[in-house]
Amino acid sequence: DAGITQSPRHKVTETGTPVTLRCHQTENHRYMYWYRQDPGHGLRLIHYSYGVKDTDKGEVSDGYSVSRSKTEDFLLTLESATSSQTSVYFCAISEMRTGDGYTFGSGTRLTVV
């Protein structure tokens, strides 16, 4: 979807290195989310944001941090990447508090070796 872009699309990194994934939106939506998708688990929420500088943890937040200094950008940082963080990461945006109207980015495939 043109209103939300993730970068990079693919990344291979070594265990122990820091990694930052970027989500950029042009829709001016209030809510932004980071999910990870793994076989056997579906999509699981890592962190989310409900406004600039307002963030909170999801169900699998250990080892991850986020920042939102501008409405349009939501960054996900792996402080010290581990092999268990190999996954596909999706960013999503939403304007509605009710859960509908989600738009997902195209995903970042991260491999930690």
Add this chain to the structure above:
Amino acid sequence: EDKVVQSPLSLVVHEGDTVTLNCSYEVTNFRSLLWYKQEKKAPTFLFMLTSSGIEKKSGRLSSILDKKELFSILNITATQTGDSAIYLCAVVKETSGSRLTFGEGTQLTVNP
């Protein structure tokens, strides 16, 4: 602990078949249930259901929610190869804002 369970986990059918995908949930303070279709990349929205017994329809796809028995079904009639995808079910709670809790997904493969 909140749970969203989808079945079957995978399904292979022939073009023209009708399929029914299931989603059951155990969550406190349920608000709504959503269905998404995921092909190679990002999930795309199909339906949002909040009321029991009211069918939502879009072309060959339809879905209904049963809030008493805590489940939803997604029906696809006259399947086509383009329906091959992962179908995801997610729930929203009254107390969780707009956060979604997803099921594992059903991988549907439609063969010619």
